[in-house]
Amino acid sequence: MDIVSNPGINSENIEAVVEKLKNAIGDKWVSKDPAVLAAYSRDFTISPGNWPNVVVLPGSTEDVQKIIKIANENVIPVVPMSSGFNHGGMCIPRRGGIMVDLLKRMDKVIDVDEESMTITIQSGVRNAVTYAEVNRRFAEDSGRKLTACLPLTMGSASTLANYVARGGGATLLRHGNTPESIVNMTWVLPDGEVLKTGPSAIPNVGVIPQPFGLGPDIAGMLINASGIFGMCTEMTIKIFPEPKIEELMVFDLEDPEDNAFENVIEFVYRVCREDICEMVYKAHGGTMANASPDPEVNREDLAESMGEHILLAVVAGDSEEEIVCKAERVEKIAIECGLYKVLLEMFAEAFGGVEKLGFARGMRTRIGTELGRVMGGKGSFQWMACCPKLEKIPAIARDYDQLLEKYWKPTDPNYPRKRTMAGTAIQGPFQFGRMGTLEYDFWWDPGNVENVKRATQMIKKGVELDLKHGAPLWRNMYDHGETHLPMLGSYFDLLKKTKKEFDPNNLMHPDIIPCTDDYI
Amino acid sequence: MDYNAKLARNVKPLMEYRNDAWKCVRCGLCRMVDAQTIVDQEYVDNCPAGILNKFELFYPAGRQELIRCLTAEPPEIDIDDLSDETLNAIFTCTGCGNCQLICNEMKGLEPTNAFQALKAWAIERYGLKKEHHNLIQSILNYDNPWMAPRSTRSRWTRKLDFNIKDASKEKVDILYFPGCNASYVPEINLTALATAKVLHSAGIDFGMLGQKERCCGSTAFRIGAVEMFEAYKEENIKQLNSLGIKTMVTACAGCHSTFSHNYAGRLDFEVVHVVEYLERMIADGQIEFKNDLNLKVTYHDPCHIGRYSSIYDAPRKVLEALPGVQFKEMKRIRENSLCCGSGGGVKTAYGDMALTMAGQRLDEARDFADADVVVSCCPFCEINLGEAAKARDDGMKVLDLLELVDDAMR
Ligand SMILES: Cc1cc2nc3c(=O)[nH]c(=O)nc-3n(C[C@H](O)[C@H](O)[C@H](O)COP(=O)(O)OP(=O)(O)OC[C@H]3O[C@@H](n4cnc5c(N)ncnc54)[C@H](O)[C@@H]3O)c2cc1C
Ligand code: SF4
Ligand code: SF4
Numbered sequence: 001m002d003i004v005s006n007p008g009i010n011s012e013n014i015e016a017v018v019e020k021l022k023n024a025i026g027d028k029w030v031s032k033d034p035a036v037l038a039a040y041s042r043d044f045t046i047s048p049g050n051w052p053n054v055v056v057l058p059g060s061t062e063d064v065q066k067i068i069k070i071a072n073e074n075v076i077p078v079v080p081m082s083s084g085f086n087h088g089g090m091c092i093p094r095r096g097g098i099m100v101d102l103l104k105r106m107d108k109v110i111d112v113d114e115e116s117m118t119i120t121i122q123s124g125v126r127n128a129v130t131y132a133e134v135n136r137r138f139a140e141d142s143g144r145k146l147t148a149c150l151p152l153t154m155g156s157a158s159t160l161a162n163y164v165a166r167g168g169g170a171t172l173l174r175h176g177n178t179p180e181s182i183v184n185m186t187w188v189l190p191d192g193e194v195l196k197t198g199p200s201a202i203p204n205v206g207v208i209p210q211p212f213g214l215g216p217d218i219a220g221m222l223i224n225a226s227g228i229f230g231m232c233t234e235m236t237i238k239i240f241p242e243p244k245i246e247e248l249m250v251f252d253l254e255d256p257e258d259n260a261f262e263n264v265i266e267f268v269y270r271v272c273r274e275d276i277c278e279m280v281y282k283a284h285g286g287t288m289a290n291a292s293p294d295p296e297v298n299r300e301d302l303a304e305s306m307g308e309h310i311l312l313a314v315v316a317g318d319s320e321e322e323i324v325c326k327a328e329r330v331e332k333i334a335i336e337c338g339l340y341k342v343l344l345e346m347f348a349e350a351f352g353g354v355e356k357l358g359f360a361r362g363m364r365t366r367i368g369t370e371l372g373r374v375m376g377g378k379g380s381f382q383w384m385a386c387c388p389k390l391e392k393i394p395a396i397a398r399d400y401d402q403l404l405e406k407y408w409k410p411t412d413p414n415y416p417r418k419r420t421m422a423g424t425a426i427q428g429p430f431q432f433g434r435m436g437t438l439e440y441d442f443w444w445d446p447g448n449v450e451n452v453k454r455a456t457q458m459i460k461k462g463v464e465l466d467l468k469h470g471a472p473l474w475r476n477m478y479d480h481g482e483t484h485l486p487m488l489g490s491y492f493d494l495l496k497k498t499k500k501e502f503d504p505n506n507l508m509h510p511d512i513i514p515c516t517d518d519y520i
Numbered sequence: 521m522d523y524n525a526k527l528a529r530n531v532k533p534l535m536e537y538r539n540d541a542w543k544c545v546r547c548g549l550c551r552m553v554d555a556q557t558i559v560d561q562e563y564v565d566n567c568p569a570g571i572l573n574k575f576e577l578f579y580p581a582g583r584q585e586l587i588r589c590l591t592a593e594p595p596e597i598d599i600d601d602l603s604d605e606t607l608n609a610i611f612t613c614t615g616c617g618n619c620q621l622i623c624n625e626m627k628g629l630e631p632t633n634a635f636q637a638l639k640a641w642a643i644e645r646y647g648l649k650k651e652h653h654n655l656i657q658s659i660l661n662y663d664n665p666w667m668a669p670r671s672t673r674s675r676w677t678r679k680l681d682f683n684i685k686d687a688s689k690e691k692v693d694i695l696y697f698p699g700c701n702a703s704y705v706p707e708i709n710l711t712a713l714a715t716a717k718v719l720h721s722a723g724i725d726f727g728m729l730g731q732k733e734r735c736c737g738s739t740a741f742r743i744g745a746v747e748m749f750e751a752y753k754e755e756n757i758k759q760l761n762s763l764g765i766k767t768m769v770t771a772c773a774g775c776h777s778t779f780s781h782n783y784a785g786r787l788d789f790e791v792v793h794v795v796e797y798l799e800r801m802i803a804d805g806q807i808e809f810k811n812d813l814n815l816k817v818t819y820h821d822p823c824h825i826g827r828y829s830s831i832y833d834a835p836r837k838v839l840e841a842l843p844g845v846q847f848k849e850m851k852r853i854r855e856n857s858l859c860c861g862s863g864g865g866v867k868t869a870y871g872d873m874a875l876t877m878a879g880q881r882l883d884e885a886r887d888f889a890d891a892d893v894v895v896s897c898c899p900f901c902e903i904n905l906g907e908a909a910k911a912r913d914d915g916m917k918v919l920d921l922l923e924l925v926d927d928a929m930r
Binding site: 029031033034035036038039040041042043044055057083084085101104105107108109125126127128129131132133136154155156157293295362363366367368369370372373375380381445446447 | 538539542543544545546547548549551552554555556558559560561564574575576577581582585586589596597598602603605606609622625626627628
């Protein structure tokens with residue numbers, strides 16, 4: 001991609017901008033050192049990198065306002081980044097400018113309010129911290145622990161950024177995608193003004209656990225917007241009581257050849273429809289094999305032994321009787337769908353014990369080293385996801401298989417075949433199971449030119465595949481916007497008009513999604 | 521599984537970390553304590569360089585990106601014109617090993633070793649940092665980093681009321697190796713005295729090298745002077761192997777780590793930290809405690825016997841055996857211990873940073889563990905934590921475990 005320079009980006013102006021930024025938020029928190037810039041120039045995905053001109057570390061909403069005002073005065077782009085751990089190059093400063101690191105100094109839990117069952121966090125609060133701060137409290141009436149709605153992702157990822165980037169997935173069956181739990185937000189808009197959304201927008205109201213304030217919900221526009229409408233600095237989200245106990249169940253197919261995916265879908269659909277599971281996740285042997293802690297293990301064999309479809313289901317409740325009852329029902333459905341229950345101990349052997357499997361509650365909502373190993377394998381990990389109707393999933397997955405056959409050639413002899421290098425997962429059947437998130441994974445070697453070319457091709461073809469099947473993209477990924485957003489018709493036109501109205505100079509994260517006429 | 525996560529083992533030239541730098545997924549798990557152990561937002565971050573400097577470059581993921589840029593062909597950053605800020609980033613890594621412990625188990629990378637190679641690479645191109653110059657010269661000239669003559673190395677032994685065998689003249693099975701800090705730094709002499717007294721009281725027949733003892737080379741290796749270290753190490757190997765000892769006992773975490781990992785496979789004897797020895801002696805009833813200490817104590821795991829060598833239980837068992845000690849843990853302990861901030865040459869080149877870090881550690885000792893005394897097993901941690909304690913003047917004390925043991929025995 002050609003980098004388009006903004007009028008504000010020339011060496012003289014940058015010097016002036018740096019000085020102004022230093023005066024505004026403090027010398028220590030502004031840098032244009034080349035190595036500092038480089039550390040914000042790319043992420044773990046295949047997306048091409050680009051350097052910002054300056055990096056700033058704000059410590060408050062007021063700091064963020066000052067930064068945006070300086071950017072406006074000098075016509076220089078602004079790019080927000082929290083953990084920078086999105087799946088699709090969405091923090092790369094395509095047109096350079098000011099990189100705003102919202103993680104490092106704005107990392108406090110501001111309040112946990114058991115009365116309104118909410119937690120208020122800054123942008124830098126990470127999932128492991130949100131989980132910890134909520135979890136050390138009990139719902140007073142029932143003596144139960146509390147939880148926030150946290151997806152199956154890294155303990156080091158920003159909770160707030162996950163919410164603004166429309167997170168979701170397998171662990172959120174009960175609560176819906178993360179934005180559904182947003183109550184209040186504080187945003188700094190492209191002109192530097194502060195916008196409060198939700199009930200707290202009304203003076204003196206405080207926290208009311210109602211997602212929308214008065215009037216129509218314009219806050220929705222800010223979600224999954226990749227920062228093109230400003231930066232969210234604080235957020236209040238709902239918290240929920242946790243079931244007291246839970247049990248993990250693992251299922252495999254009786255006959256992997258016989259309508260395998262259809263059977264899997266049927267199972268997912270039925271357990272969701274009956275609302276008996278806390279989590280349902282169809283993994284594939286490759287993910288699980290990569291997650292094995294044993295460096296000596298033959299991942300290929302392990303993946304092969306687990307097959308293409310491994311179903312993980314968690315049942316939860318407040319009493320042993322409830323668990324037994326739910327587990328029996330889930331198993332019965334599984335048998336009717338041609339699945340059998342895998343003895344957990346056998347399955348867990350490869351992982352050094354059941355507790356190491358990483359799907360226990362605390363583990364799955366703040367992935368540490370155990371589940372983090374899925375990013376192991378050779379090289380880096382690439383992810384794509386779409387949201388098809390469940391019944392479409394088998395066809396999409398088969399097409400994806402063909403795609404792999406055609407384009408994918410792993411380069412590491414230790415990870416020889418596609419099993420250990422790629423696969424599909426049903427990440428999150430949405431409420432009641434009509435829709436799911438189909439995830440395609442593959443592992444690639446960023447240091448290998450041939451491998452990089454193939455990975456790029458895979459993503460391009462993957463997007464075409466989604467569209468062919470009418471399966472919308474789950475969340476923004478660089479390069480996908482180009483194909484997806486223009487399909488929105490008048491909605492896309494309205495997006496462009498709104499962007500122009502909010503940000504006439506196109507300074508907030510320009511070119512990250514197509515929403516202006518000069519998008520490159 | 522190798523819980524030492526290959527720390528300091530087989531550190532390679534920078535170019536050989538190129539592919540690892542590409543493979544780092546920038547997940548940021550390695551800047552924190554193990555995500556599963558977090559219970560409180562106050563005690564989360566665990567990379568001292570990052571905690572105090574905040575820009576991504578100072579955290580492991582940013583360092584990986586720096587290595588990627590420097591080793592790219594052509595390099596993406598002008599390798600002949602690195603700024604002071606970049607060099608500061610390179611040299612503020614304390615080598616605490618937190619990042620490698622997390623990442624090696626998860627993704628198989630060796631970030632701490634890579635950052636060590638990065639320092640060596642920077643020294644090759646830019647020379648030693650001026651603050652580190654004297655350290656290296658001193659090791660070369662006087663066999664210690666303190667610019668002190670060899671003749672004073674064993675002066676502290678004059679305070680003992682018994683003689684220690686000279687291992688260079690007399691054959692002994694056990695060599696006590698006090699190391700440079702305990703030998704030369706007056707406050708830390710107490711550790712050497714206590715160790716010698718405890719070993720003696722327990723009836724252990726041991727010797728020392730006295731003025732012939734040479735620096736283990738830890739400082740040189742950790743600041744990145746790898747070439748100099750490798751040459752210096754060979755002399756040590758010759759000298760130590762010629763003694764015919766069976767065991768080297770040291771009370772210094774740095775010496776222990778260096779002999780265990782950097783000399784791995786080259787020494788004809790085992791290397792143990794004195795706390796491991798003590799644990800055994802207490803369990804066997806070889807040590808008797810007479811004195812009630814009446815102290816509220818917490819324990820600071822030094823990186824070099826903790827993460828580097830997994831010695832976590834022994835010091836705790838010793839503490840628990842001491843009469844009158846109320847022991848309470850801090851939050852960041854064992855594998856997740858927070859570095860005191862002084863390692864890797866940081867204390868010498870970035871003294872303020874080291875002291876700020878030590879201050880944060882003392883806060884944790886006071887606020888979380890309600891302790892009056894922070895106990896450790898590493899002279900270097902104790903120097904830094906001790907200075908920070910002195911500066912805050914709130915009664916907090918920093919002591920070596922051996923000092924407590926010695927007190928309790930009297
Ligand atoms: C192995 C793995 C598994 C994962 N599994 C899941 C999963 O199951 N479910 C799930 O939901 N996610 C999952 N993720 C994604 C991960 O949680 C994302 O990193 C996170 O949701 C986005 O947060 P971030 O801090 O990384 O965002 P960033 O990468 O920092 O930002 C994402 C986008 O939002 C913008 N942005 C960032 N901060 C702000 C802000 N404060 N205000 C406005 N805009 C902002 C950025 O410019 C960018 O466009 C997974 C990731 C990995 C690597
Ligand atoms: S070094 Fe390892 S743990 Fe740290 S950011 Fe990179 S991949 Fe993650
Ligand atoms: S070794 Fe310690 S100080 Fe150095 S980058 Fe890793 S965590 Fe940070």
